[in-house]
Amino acid sequence: MLWSFFRLECRGICTHNARLLWCARTSEATKLIPKSHGWRKTAVASLVIALFGLPASSAYALALGRITVQSALGEPLRAEIDIPEINAEEAASLKPSLARPEVFRSSGLEFNQALTGLQITLQRRADGRSYIRLVTDRAVSEPFVDLIVEANWSSGRIVRDYTVLLDPPALRARAPVQASAPQVAASPVTPPARVAATPVPAPAATPARPATTAAPAAAASSRPDKVTVRRGDTASQIARDIKPSQVSLDQMLVALLRANADAFIDGNLNLIKAGAVLTVPTDEQVAAISETEASRTVIAQSRDFNAFRNKLASNAPEQRVAAADRTASGAVQAQVEDKRSAAAAPDKLTLSKGGADAKAAEEQIAQAKAAQDAAQRAAELARNVKDLSSLGAASAAAGSTAPPAPAAAASAAAPDVGVTVA
Template sequence: MLLPGAAGAAGLGQINVLSSLGQPFHAEIDVLSVRKEDAGTLLVRVASPEAYRQANVEYGSALRGVSLSLLQRASGQLYIRAVSSQPVNEPFVNLLVELSGPGGTLMRQFTALLDPPGYASAPQTFAPARVETRPAPAARAPAAVTTPAPAKTGGTEYGPVKRGETLSRIAVKVKPEGISLEQMLIAILHANPHAFVNNNINRLKAGATLRIPDSAQLAELPRDKARQEVRVQTVDWNRYRRKLADSATKATERTSDTGKRGSVRVKEGGEAGGKDVLKLSRGQPAGAKPGSSTERIQSLEEELIARDRALKEANARIKELEKTVKDTTAKK
């Protein structure tokens, strides 16, 4: 509960995430129950690294470029806009917001999940976690983090995974108290390698049923190790997307030279994001409207997978022929 008079009796609503993984961070948070006489006196900022430490929340590198500003919509609704100057390449941002007013300081923690581009069809909202409310006259004290009751995870399963679901959102639902989001992500990956394309947390397969590790298994995975693995996986994911984007650009240039363009249409199935498995149809006459950049990337991914499969089959046939020749030679 909020203490009387804290930050002018103001409150904070849910965080509305408007950006994706690999883009500059952009989110908005409504400021609730603000008295008119206090609206002009409110100040907002990202909490200090010391406040993060006291609240036992990691101060990630992405936060160094995040700034907060207090704005007003045409309707009169006050809101906080959070933006970063650089792209954020981590799957989530722990944002500790400090709102100060005549009555004191209000602090709230938000975990903003960042989906890969194209995975979310609409802005995503997340409720805040209560961290601390301080009345103005009170002495400074370490922030006490309180969280909702943990989900039951021992011996449970989650699934089947729906199209559009991401591992980050599933991890938030099933994460028990005392376990970091990074630990949950990597533990689910290790327990379900069959459910991910190329063993990457950003490429969860639709239709998969996930085994959820219990608290004891989760605790065996060190936080630092899990955090490092998440970062490595995110770098690999971004490198993979850039490679496909470069291939899409080259393919578009080659297609333009021939005077024809290939059209792209979505084929059901594939990864949970529903954006990476596509089918190429026959080329259309020049002048036909080309697919989006995302579609070209996705179509190229399918082509690469098909080529890889064909190469493996060819290698298998070569080995069979070599064995036949060897057997024939041995008989002579």
């Protein structure tokens, strides 16, 4: 109806139809229509603007959706940003990137140095949906990280900031379960709906519901009301063993803390008392705590525990100084001299037996040595006397042929030789 009206009016405006179609979005479109047409001029201009203006708004339908974090605290960042709607032309020219540090400062946000070298790429899932993948090569040690993502394509640009919340490493096992649940449920949802249209699977669907409801009931009945903390147990281990399947580990930890405040030192989840008897909270008490509130409480508890550890570590320098003093005092040479004297002492002790037996033995040894010396001197004396006798005989034989004066001198010299030898 409207299109027919538009064709009739355009036919009545003579040759200005072509320029009117090209200039309908400007004020010139109204000037090209003769004044005699009056209200027809306004109707035609409004209709043209409506027809040609609607497609223009759809050209800027590209937007950045929610962000899903796949890494934990202390690990390199891995996250995905959903893109709800994007056409082939936009996907071909889309270039996502991280904003410069100057943009962070102008927006009042802090640029985390761990984001340096962040890789941002456009990816496509198996079902055809597009998303932006963010990966860093550095570990992120802060629980909160601010991001400003820029997306530029051939016909537009969009900027959006995100605040990423990173769970502690102890809660990392919970993240893959949440991330994989939508993907697994997304593909099989449509086939069961088509099969359920036939009357055959209807009886099988009715017993399936009681089976799912019976499982939590059985798990709740088997869960104990009291738990005793043994040495070496942690609050995370206890909460993981007794928590219901429909709640998170953070919710169970906070519920345990509130139900058993006296079992934790300074009210900290990381300082649980050994031997304490914990009261297990009910499913209603755990579900009453929101997941966001529980995550914030656990992160705050982790910060307090880190501050407690840093406070204990501040005493380490005093212990190191004491150890250095002990090392310096031990390096004394007097100890080495004592060891040498102690090593020489056993030699003296082994030679002396001590007491009357030792003295008698020493006297016997001295007497034997004296007798041996006397025997040696007597043997030497006898040998000397023998030599003198032989010498005297030789002198007597020589005296029979020599004058008497030299003989007398020789006989007189013999005693001198004997005395000298003796």
